[in-house]
Amino acid sequence: MASAAEQLASNINLGTFGKATELKQRIMFTLLALIVYRLGTYIPVPGIDPVVLEEFFQQQSRGVLGMVDIFAGGALSRMTIFALSIMPYISSSIIVQLMTAVLPQLEAMKKEGEAGRAKLNQYTRYLTVILALIQSYALATGLEHMMGPSGPAVPEAGLLFRLTTTITLTAGTMFLMWLGEQITSRGIGNGTSLIIFSSIVARIPFSIANALELGRTGALSAGLIILLIIIILAVIYFVVFMERAQRRVLVQYPKRQVGNKVYGGEASHLPLKLNSSGVIPAIFSSSLLLLPLTAIGFLGADASSPWAQWISQYLGHGSPLFMFLYAALIIFFSFFYTAVVFNPKDTADNLKKYGGFIPGIRPGNNTADYLDHILTRLTVLGAIYMAIVCLLPEFLTAEFSIPFYFGGTSLLIVVSVTMDTVARIQSQLLAHQYEGLIKKANLKGKR
Numbered sequence: 001m002a003s004a005a006e007q008l009a010s011n012i013n014l015g016t017f018g019k020a021t022e023l024k025q026r027i028m029f030t031l032l033a034l035i036v037y038r039l040g041t042y043i044p045v046p047g048i049d050p051v052v053l054e055e056f057f058q059q060q061s062r063g064v065l066g067m068v069d070i071f072a073g074g075a076l077s078r079m080t081i082f083a084l085s086i087m088p089y090i091s092s093s094i095i096v097q098l099m100t101a102v103l104p105q106l107e108a109m110k111k112e113g114e115a116g117r118a119k120l121n122q123y124t125r126y127l128t129v130i131l132a133l134i135q136s137y138a139l140a141t142g143l144e145h146m147m148g149p150s151g152p153a154v155p156e157a158g159l160l161f162r163l164t165t166t167i168t169l170t171a172g173t174m175f176l177m178w179l180g181e182q183i184t185s186r187g188i189g190n191g192t193s194l195i196i197f198s199s200i201v202a203r204i205p206f207s208i209a210n211a212l213e214l215g216r217t218g219a220l221s222a223g224l225i226i227l228l229i230i231i232i233l234a235v236i237y238f239v240v241f242m243e244r245a246q247r248r249v250l251v252q253y254p255k256r257q258v259g260n261k262v263y264g265g266e267a268s269h270l271p272l273k274l275n276s277s278g279v280i281p282a283i284f285s286s287s288l289l290l291l292p293l294t295a296i297g298f299l300g301a302d303a304s305s306p307w308a309q310w311i312s313q314y315l316g317h318g319s320p321l322f323m324f325l326y327a328a329l330i331i332f333f334s335f336f337y338t339a340v341v342f343n344p345k346d347t348a349d350n351l352k353k354y355g356g357f358i359p360g361i362r363p364g365n366n367t368a369d370y371l372d373h374i375l376t377r378l379t380v381l382g383a384i385y386m387a388i389v390c391l392l393p394e395f396l397t398a399e400f401s402i403p404f405y406f407g408g409t410s411l412l413i414v415v416s417v418t419m420d421t422v423a424r425i426q427s428q429l430l431a432h433q434y435e436g437l438i439k440k441a442n443l444k445g446k447r
Helices: 004-010 021-040 050-059 064-071 087-102 104-110 114-144 159-186 191-202 204-217 222-244 280-298 306-314 320-341 344-353 365-400 408-446
Strands: 246-252 255-258 261-264 267-273
Touching: 021 159, 021 191, 021 408, 064 191, 087 104, 087 114, 087 159, 087 191, 087 320, 104 114, 114 159, 159 191, 191 204, 191 408, 204 222, 222 365, 222 408, 246 365, 267 365, 280 320, 280 365, 280 408, 320 365, 344 365, 365 408
Parallel strands: none
Antiparallel strands: 246 267, 255 261
8 A cells, every 4th residue: 555645746746846836935944944043053152161061072972961962963062052952842842741631721721722722832932941941050050060171161150151151041942942933834844843853964974974984994894884874774764664654443424414415424544653652752761861871970970989880880871771771661651652642532532522433332431442452552562663763773882882873762853854844745735736726627617
């Protein structure tokens, strides 16, 4: 069976893109907005010694700060105005989404339609400001205590530095939040996802050049580099296949007669994705596990102390305990977040409200139990798939000592955003083609 993207592509004339003026404007606006973002990742925060900062981040490249730096496109390691990137906004969005499932007031607000969603978005913005202030102040304080072989990272530490750094980083995050919303409304695709996507893609040329340099110097053999390329391509194909995989549940609507006309009787499908939780479980799991290692380096803990050595040995990248906990946390958060984003009870109630039913299943609680049973089995497969993708680079690093780190979370984000953006472009082209056909039909009718 052809995929949805292939079916859309088969219905679109290639010449349609040249006539889709609005689509070209949206794509151009998206590109210009992303260029503005990338330029901002090179504007440094004043008062910081870049040499000491570079030395520190070379040591912390495998911790939480290293992972955040990937999502920030290198802005954190350069300590620029976009050092926090859009992560506080993503964190606040996840928190509001989780609280919506817990607090009845927020859940009722979510069901109010457009007005309720607008209120929730406003709460998300307020929470973003609070998180950005906390994170930027903590980062400024940590920079003041940072010492390197060349001296302190902040030569003139004090209240003025903390204040200016906190305001600068918070303003940078709020600007990115606004820019992401503008891309979503006036561009093409989800603005937040595209900002993270551009950050990860911006590091790819450097990573490729680094791997080729290691191959030239003999640190990596040519056969190992070719094997790595094959593995990356195979994993990309696997991720695309699994992200498109879904279980379609047949939903039937009964016939009803109004006067002399008969309405309804059609059948549709309820699509249930194999991976309903997206990349959130991988981000949560890696952040929790990398937090102790980052705390050791960021707080200046004595590396020779027993507890620091234990954490470095047993919770470091590639250790069996790290990989076991990583897989366990991914599976746990996959089930937890899937339960948050999809409520079988609400879906069953909506089907019953509009007269829909699953053949062979009674409406109401039986339908909810049936959907929950299907979703549980899908989540088991989705969690295993995500654990495999995220643990593969850990295994390669531990067994083959490959310095070229290819993160599963980054790959999931890049592939998912690419698929979503391409689907949106194809939908715009298809809609433009239908508009052209309707105009031609109207002109012929007037004749």
